[in-house]
Amino acid sequence: MRTEIAKPQGVSNMPHDLPVTATPPAPRLPDIMAICRAAGADDVAFVELNRPRLAAQRDGILRAIPWAKGFMVFARRLNRHALRSPMRSISSAEFTSGGHDVKEIIHKTVRDLEDAGVRSLGISGLFPFEFSRSDGPPFVVPLKILAEEAGLGRMGKNRMVLHPRFGADLYLGAIALDVSPQDEEAGRPLSESPCIDCNMCAVACPTGAIAKDGHFDFGSCMTHNYREKVGGFVEWVHTLADSKNRHDYRRRVSDTETLSWWQSLGYEANTHCDYCVAVCPAGDEAVSFLADRKPHFRDVVGPLRERAETVFVVPGSDAEAHVAATYPHKKIRHIGSGRSPASIANLMAMLPLVFQRGRSQGIAARYHFRFHGKETMEATVDIRDQRISVSPGLEGKADLVVRADSEAWLGFLRHERKLPWELLRGRIRLRGSPARLKEFGRCFPG
Ligand code: SF4
Ligand code: SF4
Known part of the structure; x- marks a missing residue:
C-alpha cells in the first residue's frame, strides 16, 4: 500500500517529479503467513536459519541466499483418493497438479511480499534441481528438515513428512525471508510423531x-x-x-x-x-x-x-x-542404477543411501580409502552386522586399503575404466586381499 503525504515546503513542482510517498511499516510475520495462506497454502509455519539442526546446511544455504534469516514453510494438501488409485495415471496427475499448486503459491506469495517491501524467494522442493552441484545434494534447502523444525510434521517410517491432519498427502514448499521473528512467532518441532507405526x-x-x-x-x-x-x-x-x-x-x-x-x-x-x-x-x-x-x-x-x-x-x-x-x-x-557420482565427496555421501544390507550378510570388514589427484580425501567405511558407517579420516586397522587417483576411481565406478588396467598403471593400489574389494562391491550392485 502506498500512502500519499503532503509535500514538504521548498520542494520543486517540476512536472517530472514523482509523488512523495511514505513507506508503510514492513509486515510482521503473522501477516506474511496470512499472505501465503491466502495464496493457497493449507498450513504455514516459520523456522529460523540459526537452528542447530540446520548447522550442516547453513553455509550452503547462505551461498545461495545470502540475506536469508529464515524460511516460511508451507504444506499444500493433495487429494487423498486420487493418490490411492491403482491407476497410476490418476495419481500421477494428482501429484502433477499439486506440484503446480505449490509453484503457484510461491509465485503469488513472493510477488505480494515484494509489493509489501519484504525480500523473499521461493523454493518448491520439486524439479528443477541443481544437478551440477558436486559439493552436496542437488537441492538448495533441506525441505523435510525445515518442515520438521517448523513443526509442520514429522518424518514417518516412509520417510515422508507426515502432517498431523493431512498425513502423507501433501507437498511442501518454502519461502526464504529476510525477516527475523518476534518471540513465539517461529514454529517448534512437534512433540509427537503422526506416524502410528502401522507398517x-x-x-x-x-x-x-x-x-x-x-x-x-x-x-x-x-x-x-x-x-x-x-x-x-x-x-x-x-x-x-x-x-x-x-x-x-x-x-x-x-x-x-x-x-x-x-x-x-x-x-x-x-x-x-x-x-x-x-x-x-x-x-x-x-x-x-x-x-x-x-x-x-x-x-x-x-x-x-x-x-x-x-x-x-x-x-x-x-x-x-x-x-x-x-x-x-x-x-x-x-536396469542399471544410473548412478554416476560427480565427485568423491558425492560418492561417500551416497554410500549409506545405496547400501544393500541383505547383500552384505556375512561381511565384517573395515576399509580405508585414500584419494589423491583432483580430489583429496581420506575416509573409513565399516561394514558389519548388515550395517554401514562412513566416517572422515582413517580410523582403526583396515582389512583393505584403497589408494586411488580420484578420477581413476570415479571412472572405474562409471564403467569407463577397467580395474586391472588402473592397477597396472598404479593409479589404483590395494593393500589387503582383493576378495575384500569384491565383497565391498557386492553391497553396492550397479
Ligand atoms: S519406498 Fe517403496 S513404496 Fe515408497 S515409493 Fe519407494 S518403492 Fe514405492
Ligand atoms: S508406519 Fe503407518 S503411519 Fe507410519 S509412515 Fe508407514 S504407513 Fe504411515
Whole structure:
C-alpha cells in the first residue's frame, strides 16, 4: 500500500517529479503467513536459519541466499483418493497438479511480499534441481528438515513428512525471508510423531525399500519409483546410445515403456510407485483406521499389492530378491542404477543411501580409502552386522586399503575404466586381499 503525504515546503513542482510517498511499516510475520495462506497454502509455519539442526546446511544455504534469516514453510494438501488409485495415471496427475499448486503459491506469495517491501524467494522442493552441484545434494534447502523444525510434521517410517491432519498427502514448499521473528512467532518441532507405526507402507512397498524395523533402502526406491526421473533417465539414455538399431532397442525397452517415457518427457514425469504415500493412514484418518483396519486394507493396500506391474530393479540388489519372494505376479525388469557420482565427496555421501544390507550378510570388514589427484580425501567405511558407517579420516586397522587417483576411481565406478588396467598403471593400489574389494562391491550392485 502506498500512502500519499503532503509535500514538504521548498520542494520543486517540476512536472517530472514523482509523488512523495511514505513507506508503510514492513509486515510482521503473522501477516506474511496470512499472505501465503491466502495464496493457497493449507498450513504455514516459520523456522529460523540459526537452528542447530540446520548447522550442516547453513553455509550452503547462505551461498545461495545470502540475506536469508529464515524460511516460511508451507504444506499444500493433495487429494487423498486420487493418490490411492491403482491407476497410476490418476495419481500421477494428482501429484502433477499439486506440484503446480505449490509453484503457484510461491509465485503469488513472493510477488505480494515484494509489493509489501519484504525480500523473499521461493523454493518448491520439486524439479528443477541443481544437478551440477558436486559439493552436496542437488537441492538448495533441506525441505523435510525445515518442515520438521517448523513443526509442520514429522518424518514417518516412509520417510515422508507426515502432517498431523493431512498425513502423507501433501507437498511442501518454502519461502526464504529476510525477516527475523518476534518471540513465539517461529514454529517448534512437534512433540509427537503422526506416524502410528502401522507398517502399511512396508507392507505395500513393492521393492522392500521400507523395512518394518525402520531401515530404508533409498537406492531401491530411487531405481523403481524414479525410473522416469533423475537416475532412470540417465540409464535410459545410455541404453539408447548402446542400442545397435531399432530392433536392438526394442529388445531392451518395450514399446509400452517407450510410450511411458514419452508421457513423462512430453507431459510431466510419471510416478511409478509412491505406494508408501497412498497407503499411509496417518493424520485425521488414523483414528478410524486404528478402530478397524480391514476396509483400508481391502480398498487401498490390497489393490496396490495385487497390481500386476513391472518393478525396476538393479540385478543383484535386495529389491530383486524381495520382488521374487513377495510378489511373484509382478514382473522384474533389470536396469542399471544410473548412478554416476560427480565427485568423491558425492560418492561417500551416497554410500549409506545405496547400501544393500541383505547383500552384505556375512561381511565384517573395515576399509580405508585414500584419494589423491583432483580430489583429496581420506575416509573409513565399516561394514558389519548388515550395517554401514562412513566416517572422515582413517580410523582403526583396515582389512583393505584403497589408494586411488580420484578420477581413476570415479571412472572405474562409471564403467569407463577397467580395474586391472588402473592397477597396472598404479593409479589404483590395494593393500589387503582383493576378495575384500569384491565383497565391498557386492553391497553396492550397479
Ligand atoms: S504407513 Fe503407518 S508406519 Fe508407514 S509412515 Fe504411515 S503411519 Fe507410519
Ligand atoms: S515409493 Fe514405492 S518403492 Fe519407494 S519406498 Fe515408497 S513404496 Fe517403496
